[in-house]
Amino acid sequence: MPQSLTVPTKLDFIRDLKEKRIDPHDRWFADQVLPLEGALTRFLRRVWPDAAEIEDLRQDVYVRVYEATRNRKPIATSYYVFAVARNLLTDRLRRRRVVAIDLVADLAASNVLSDEVPADRVLSGRQELARLERALADLPPRCREVFRLRKIESLSQREVAERLGIAQSTVEKHVAGAMRLLATGFLAGTEADTTSSANSERDSVDDAGITDRR
Amino acid sequence: MTPASQTDAEAAAWLARRDAGEWQPSDQAALDDWASACTANRIALLRLQAVWDKADRLRAIAGSIAIVPEPETELHSEFGRALRRRWYAPLTAVAAAIAAVAAPLLLIDERAEVYATPVGGFQRLPLADGSRVEINTDTRLELRFSEEERRVELDQGEAFFDVASDRTRPFVVSTGGYRVIAVGTAFSVRKLGGTVAVIVTEGRVRLERGGGPEGPGNSALVSAGHVVNVSEAVAVVRPAPAETLAESLSWRDGLLVFNDQPLGEVAAEFNRYNRRQLLVDPSAADVVVGGSFRATNLEGFLRLLEHGFGVRPEPAGDRLLLRRG
Numbered sequence: 001m002p003q004s005l006t007v008p009t010k011l012d013f014i015r016d017l018k019e020k021r022i023d024p025h026d027r028w029f030a031d032q033v034l035p036l037e038g039a040l041t042r043f044l045r046r047v048w049p050d051a052a053e054i055e056d057l058r059q060d061v062y063v064r065v066y067e068a069t070r071n072r073k074p075i076a077t078s079y080y081v082f083a084v085a086r087n088l089l090t091d092r093l094r095r096r097r098v099v100a101i102d103l104v105a106d107l108a109a110s111n112v113l114s115d116e117v118p119a120d121r122v123l124s125g126r127q128e129l130a131r132l133e134r135a136l137a138d139l140p141p142r143c144r145e146v147f148r149l150r151k152i153e154s155l156s157q158r159e160v161a162e163r164l165g166i167a168q169s170t171v172e173k174h175v176a177g178a179m180r181l182l183a184t185g186f187l188a189g190t191e192a193d194t195t196s197s198a199n200s201e202r203d204s205v206d207d208a209g210i211t212d213r214r
Numbered sequence: 215m216t217p218a219s220q221t222d223a224e225a226a227a228w229l230a231r232r233d234a235g236e237w238q239p240s241d242q243a244a245l246d247d248w249a250s251a252c253t254a255n256r257i258a259l260l261r262l263q264a265v266w267d268k269a270d271r272l273r274a275i276a277g278s279i280a281i282v283p284e285p286e287t288e289l290h291s292e293f294g295r296a297l298r299r300r301w302y303a304p305l306t307a308v309a310a311a312i313a314a315v316a317a318p319l320l321l322i323d324e325r326a327e328v329y330a331t332p333v334g335g336f337q338r339l340p341l342a343d344g345s346r347v348e349i350n351t352d353t354r355l356e357l358r359f360s361e362e363e364r365r366v367e368l369d370q371g372e373a374f375f376d377v378a379s380d381r382t383r384p385f386v387v388s389t390g391g392y393r394v395i396a397v398g399t400a401f402s403v404r405k406l407g408g409t410v411a412v413i414v415t416e417g418r419v420r421l422e423r424g425g426g427p428e429g430p431g432n433s434a435l436v437s438a439g440h441v442v443n444v445s446e447a448v449a450v451v452r453p454a455p456a457e458t459l460a461e462s463l464s465w466r467d468g469l470l471v472f473n474d475q476p477l478g479e480v481a482a483e484f485n486r487y488n489r490r491q492l493l494v495d496p497s498a499a500d501v502v503v504g505g506s507f508r509a510t511n512l513e514g515f516l517r518l519l520e521h522g523f524g525v526r527p528e529p530a531g532d533r534l535l536l537r538r539g
Binding site: 177 | 253261
């Protein structure tokens with residue numbers, strides 16, 4: 001997929017994150033690009049016929065944006081990200097054998113993004129918290145309980161396992177599942193979308209998410 | 215390519231295992247390898263970790279601690295602060311930028327980003343420095359930001375600039391041989407053919423003529439509430455009443471506001487926003503129009519002319535001739 005990788009071989013960026021050091025490019029990406037996820041996802045869903053490909057498309061957009069901006073940041077980030085998305089879709093369209101006419105027309109339309117807009121406002125800390133709580137409420141019950149004990153009561157994963165009488169490996173899987181659902185639910189954006197996208201994501205987590213790597 | 219859901223699941227598995235404790239240097243090395251394998255892996259980790267860290271805020275409401283609207287205590291890291299402060303600001307940005315996408319980004323090369331709107335288009339551009347630009351119909355501009363200055367080249371058309379203050383990096387709009395220099399202020403610049411007009415609504419800007427030496431003859435300070443009109447190398451600066459300024463900037467709301475202006479002027483203004491161009495027949499030249507109109511609602515305007523003034527549009531080639539009687 002990516003032609004040129006600019007990722008340094010040694011990064012430790014998760015640890016750096018904990019130790020208050022983080023690659024400036026990663027920080028820029030988290031700060032400027034990830035918050036667009038809800039709007040970007042809604043846009044992709046609306047114009048792309050195959051719902052199963054949305055997550056992959058979004059990943060592709062992220063990768064393109066991340067790699068293309070490492071040395072030079074766009075001045076108008078949101079506009080840039082959506083331009084990348086449209087270019088990507090156009091590329092994909094060319095490679096498809098059968099293309100729906102209306103899809104082409106839609107992509108070419110000048111106001112193609114106009115409906116994807118979240119309300120014009122800045123989220124306050126309180127609203128952000130509310131969004132986190134909503135994403136949390138959407139977790140499956142067991143997953144939510146593990147999250148609560150680990151993250152809110154600050155128990156270790158081992159202590160969580162003891163408290164709930166389940167295997168430590170199960171706790172770890174629930175933590176992984178909670179991470180995925182929270183990220184998608186929180187980044188999804190609007191209230192309406194938080195619910196639907198978190199649900200679809202939950203299905204995929206149930207299918208593929210809680211697989212043990214080892 | 216690895217499907218995104220699998221990448222996401224693997225990233226979550228890594229982070230969950232790390233969260234489990236007993237994390238050895240060899241584990242970290244393995245994670246680093248995985249994260250370096252491709253950009254998608256790295257982004258998946260970054261995305262999950264960013265939200266996971268953010269979820270620490272939920273702890274504040276757990277032990278019956280009152281909700282602090284802007285808790286300063288939970289995310290200590292510079293990263294966290296930056297996230298908290300600006301996490302959703304870009305959503306505002308996207309709202310604005312996407313609200314009326316008029317034309318695709320033409321190109322981003324090493325130095326410049328080019329934006330263009332078609333006839334009838336309007337575009338809000340929130341910029342990385344916090345400034346906001348609103349681009350009117352049939353406009354093309356280039357953004358060239360560097361360490362030294364934030365430069366905008368207005369090739370044609372009209373734009374309104376709300377400039378974020380940065381004393382170390384002046385915000386410079388150059389057009390038609392002139393430079394409009396701002397530090398933190400709000401103003402609009404319009405270039406139609408050979409004429410340039412600058413309207414300052416907040417703060418002050420410095421207007422410079424390019425090429426010549428700096429001096430009283432070649433630069434001027436323009437304060438809020440003033441309008442500059444430049445044509446044929448002469449710049450005239452004069453104060454304007456607030457209503458006039460507001461009318462001149464009504465395009466930002468998609469409106470054209472006229473204050474008893476002759477039909478010729480009004481038609482010329484509509485022509486900036488619509489592909490169907492209007493011509494005014496001498497029989498209708500003395501019609502005077504006042505009021506506010508949606509710039510792209512040509513049909514409505516024509517209906518009003520017909521009912522109010524007996525002026526009818528007649529096809530004339532690819533234009534419409536406005537004739538009375």
